[in-house]
Amino acid sequence: MWFRRDLRISDNPALSLAANGSDVLGVFVLDPALVRPSGAPRLAVLYRTLRALNEQLDGRLVVQQGAPEMVLPQICRAAGATAVHCARDFGPYGSARDSAVAEALGAVDVSFVQVGSPYAVDPGEVRKGSGEPYQVYTPFYRAWLDHGWEQPHRPPSVNWIAARTARIPHDPVLTPGLRLPDVGEAAAGRAWKAFLSQGIDRYSDERDRPDLDSTSRMSVHLKWGTIHPRSLLADLEPRHEVYRKELAWREFYADVLHHRPDSAREYYHSQLRGLPYVSGELARARLAAWQAGRTGYPIVDAGMRQLLAEGWMHNRVRMIVASFLVKDLHLEWTQGARHFLRHLIDADLASNNHGWQWVAGSGTDAAPYFRVFNPTLQGRKFDPRGDYVRRWIPELAHLPAKVIHEPWTDPNGPPAGYPEPIVDHAAERDAALADFRALRG
DNA sequence: TTTTGAGTTGTTCGA
DNA sequence: GTCGAACAACTCAAA
Numbered sequence: 001m002w003f004r005r006d007l008r009i010s011d012n013p014a015l016s017l018a019a020n021g022s023d024v025l026g027v028f029v030l031d032p033a034l035v036r037p038s039g040a041p042r043l044a045v046l047y048r049t050l051r052a053l054n055e056q057l058d059g060r061l062v063v064q065q066g067a068p069e070m071v072l073p074q075i076c077r078a079a080g081a082t083a084v085h086c087a088r089d090f091g092p093y094g095s096a097r098d099s100a101v102a103e104a105l106g107a108v109d110v111s112f113v114q115v116g117s118p119y120a121v122d123p124g125e126v127r128k129g130s131g132e133p134y135q136v137y138t139p140f141y142r143a144w145l146d147h148g149w150e151q152p153h154r155p156p157s158v159n160w161i162a163a164r165t166a167r168i169p170h171d172p173v174l175t176p177g178l179r180l181p182d183v184g185e186a187a188a189g190r191a192w193k194a195f196l197s198q199g200i201d202r203y204s205d206e207r208d209r210p211d212l213d214s215t216s217r218m219s220v221h222l223k224w225g226t227i228h229p230r231s232l233l234a235d236l237e238p239r240h241e242v243y244r245k246e247l248a249w250r251e252f253y254a255d256v257l258h259h260r261p262d263s264a265r266e267y268y269h270s271q272l273r274g275l276p277y278v279s280g281e282l283a284r285a286r287l288a289a290w291q292a293g294r295t296g297y298p299i300v301d302a303g304m305r306q307l308l309a310e311g312w313m314h315n316r317v318r319m320i321v322a323s324f325l326v327k328d329l330h331l332e333w334t335q336g337a338r339h340f341l342r343h344l345i346d347a348d349l350a351s352n353n354h355g356w357q358w359v360a361g362s363g364t365d366a367a368p369y370f371r372v373f374n375p376t377l378q379g380r381k382f383d384p385r386g387d388y389v390r391r392w393i394p395e396l397a398h399l400p401a402k403v404i405h406e407p408w409t410d411p412n413g414p415p416a417g418y419p420e421p422i423v424d425h426a427a428e429r430d431a432a433l434a435d436f437r438a439l440r441g
Numbered sequence: 442t443t444t445t446g447a448g449t450t451g452t453t454c455g456a
Numbered sequence: 457g458t459c460g461a462a463c464a465a466c467t468c469a470a471a
Binding site: 128129134135136138139142364365368369370371433436440 | 462463464465466467468469
Binding site for chain 1: 448
């Protein structure tokens with residue numbers, strides 16, 4: 001059993017199939033191509049998840065570094081394995097890697113069995129009547145519901161082969177004070193049960209409030225597959241439509257990326273490629289200020305600092321900081337997407353990059369070009385008391401709610417140690433709208 | 442076959 | 457202060 005993004009025992013079709021009548025060797029390959037671009041927080045989460053899985057396997061998980069197409073045939077030969085089981089991966093890198101692995105295993109007479117995926121409905125399954133993939137979310141959602149999905153699979157009983165001890169690297173050096181969630185299959189289950197019993201009925205009203213702990217925080221567990229979306233969907237009541245739709249966004253973007261693998265890096269709508277961006281020293285300075293949470297706009301800076309401190313950012317704030325990068329700083333969405341991918345513990349290529357394209361106006365179902373987030377209004381609306389800003393920006397902690405989202409209006413003068421706004425939102429908004437109009441001709 | 446209406450996440454302006 | 461209109465263009469499915 002080759003574990004990848006499905007680091008769990010229960011509801012794991014590939015594992016159930018592998019265990020059916022055979023002893024099983026559990027393997028995880030630390031592929032340098034995936035390890036290299038990961039920031040320390042995400043690597044720490046991965047290693048901790050692997051340790052949790054290793055415990056579930058009574059210490060029998062094999063963890064090996066190297067390119068999978070090199071490593072797996074060796075492991076199979078050493079273990080006398082006749083088949084490798086895993087879930088399907090629909091991402092651009094994963095599907096190319098799996099083709100190479102299939103070839104390498106074929107050369108040594110080992111069969112390669114792929115079953116299941118990290119999604120309730122495999123990408124490519126939901127089609128329009130014409131057979132074409134959907135480009136608009138709502139029709140996709142209806143068709144996805146109609147398509148339906150399997151009930152969660154029961155956990156298999158597995159005879160794990162005793163093997164070498166896992167060689168899971170030590171956690172990388174983390175920023176002091178970094179707060180990471182508990183991970184692993186048991187922790188994922190506990191987090192989900194807690195959300196089901198305490199959070200989900202407030203979700204539709206409060207999910208946009210970064211000052212409250214009102215989201216499910218399931219993204220990191222879905223990222224590593226310590227819980228399957230099927231299991232979540234099976235627990236939802238009909239009234240939990242809003243949460244079900246969020247799970248469907250993840251499936252929609254995976255479907256879009258499957259049909260358009262280039263859209264991970266390239267503009268989904270290529271006509272937006274012509275947008276002008278700032279460059280040179282100005283661009284470098286702006287990007288650095290945005291990344292460090294020193295733009296002078298409190299809700300933006302709070303979000304960027306939360307990202308560095310937790311490897312996670314509230315979804316509403318992700319939209320705000322993304323809009324700010326693209327529409328206010330006039331930097332390309334790819335720069336923001338790359339920063340998110342490096343630092344998010346839940347980083348998912350499809351959801352991340354298509355979310356960015358949505359904000360930039362170049363994606364499927366893209367935001368209309370005139371929808372520019374005003375960081376002050378967004379702050380007042382979604383962090384009304386300023387608690388979120390206070391939590392992440394100590395320089396502003398003394399400010400009352402009335403001015404905390406526009407500290408430059410504080411009658412006591414600008415707060416010490418906190419930057420003045422690096423751009424004027426109203427002017428940059430006008431510039432962004434003018435750029436879009438010019439592009440349309 | 443053509444038409445029609447609806448479609449995640451907003452802001453500003455003028456009445 | 458509140459409220460509706462305007463700010464495009466295109467996809468999709470139902471009528």
